Amino acid sequence: MTGTVTKTETLPIKDSSDVVFVRQRVRVWATEMKLSLVDQTKLVTAASELGRNTLEHGGGGQLEISEVVNGLRKGIKLTFSDKGPGIPDIKLALTDGYTSRQGMGLGLGGSKRLMNEFEIQSAPGEGTTVTVIRWK
Amino acid sequence: MANILDAIRKNQDGLLEEWVQGIKSGVRRRDLIDDRELKAQSAEVLAAICDVSADTTLDNLNAPAWQPLKDLLAGLSASRAVQGFTPSETAMFVLSLKSPLFNLIQRQAGSDAKHLFADIATVGDFVDKLALHTTDSFIHGRDQVIMRQQEEMLELSTPVVTLWDGIVALPLIGTLDSARTQVVMESLLQAIVKTNSRFAIIDITGVPTVDTLVAQHLLKTITAARLMGAECILSGIRPQIAQTIVHLGINLEDVITKAKLSDAFRLALERSGRTVTRLEKSKGSALARYGEQ
Amino acid sequence: MERIPILRMGNFLLVTIQVDMHDKLALTLQDDLTSKIADVGAKGVLIDISSLEIVDSFIGRTLANIASMARVLDAQTVVVGMQPAVAITLVELGMSLPGIRTALNVESGMQYLHETVTSDRDSEEYDGDSD
Incomplete structure (x- = not known):
């Protein structure tokens, strides 16, 4: 997770229409950075998955969108954080097909595949923070 | 330190003459650039050095006042890359400004050795940084050419x-x-x-x-x-x-x-609901045509 | 409440999803479609997603569910017009939606529905118990 943050925006995630707004804002950022259409779609889809996780498993939280620069590379970093129950077994949560509730169990593992960098911090009772980066 | 810049401003013409002479006697590609263009370019660089606000110092090349000079050198090295200069030849163009500047400082300082030494260190550092910036721009120009070619190759390689x-x-x-x-x-x-x-x-x-x-x-x-x-x-x-x-x-x-x-x-x-069939041609007509020849 | 309109064309139901769907809207669509299939005895459902800029795992799952539920209610479902970027992303996400029939556009989707529904009829007429 290296890189210098150049600008940021913070969005609340409180209900399912916030997730739609998150998708729209991430799309705007991705377009401004001139990511390719496929990369834009991957980024927005991952934001949708992770935003839903924040809402459903973390009981709501927030997203920080930022632009990061690392040498010649530019990218978009998304940080989803909540103060929910946390994830007891991160490795298990990343496995495809694992789901704690309804869903296909592709949210975390799938988002990881859509992004270049993926980091998750969580402990039971201490909430969850997922940080992802898509480099241009 | 500001007095070095002042000295440069006052002696712009003399410096230019000495610099161009230095370049001519050192590595110079007569085949790639003529005397007049070389002199014009050198004068432009020198003018950009003089044309900074009064409070600008030589030790901080990141100051916004130096941006025009940096842009000028970047443009110069990009065009030199196209003309076929090597990176070291392009860097030498800038580095050869050192010796006229040192001579100038020496004349100014006279016998004050302590001052002379400090000034020479400052100017040397300044020119080195300019040369590095020029080389960076040169390489950056080439990188862009390579990247563009890579993209073009990728496009070429996928004919649907x-x-x-x-x-x-x-x-x-x-x-x-x-x-x-x-x-x-x-x-x-x-x-x-x-x-x-x-x-x-x-x-x-x-x-x-x-x-x-x-x-x-x-x-x-x-x-x-x-x-x-x-x-x-x-x-x-x-x-x-x-x-x-x-x-x-x-x-x-x-x-x-x-x-x-x-x-x-x-x-x-x-x-998709189609078949390929061979058209039945009667043997007779084919033979007949053969016979006609 | 916000709803996605369902059009009826003879035996078929047509849905064009044009808005950025939030999860509740997707679930409402699932409810509306299944009740409508039962109400009108529809034999085919065509869902046009050509304006959708993303399909995430939830929307993907909803589409798969609709197709399965429709099958139980004796209707075929075809999803048409998925954008290349969306398809690439879905595959990367790990969803290949094996149970869903797809077509390039509304026209070929309708053609597929016509063919399958008609052939179903034919087989019913001629050899009764085949599927």
């Missing part, structure tokens, strides 16, 4: 051709790496939408090897095409590649594979 109404083919040639496969995948899917094709044939006759990653990319392409409502047929798998695929344990069972592009084409035609 229409075989029939609703049938496209992508003949792949050469090694498939991850980046290229990605581009290939995107352009094939775009072509499917654009030509409204229900069938896409990926022919890998010209692909020498297939590793797990490439096979996975091919499988993903085929799955993505299916999600869009098109069917992919893989053709031209060489015997070695067939062996590799099996040894690597790659599952191609859900993929339609054909030995040759023509077989794949025939299958696509059949699936």
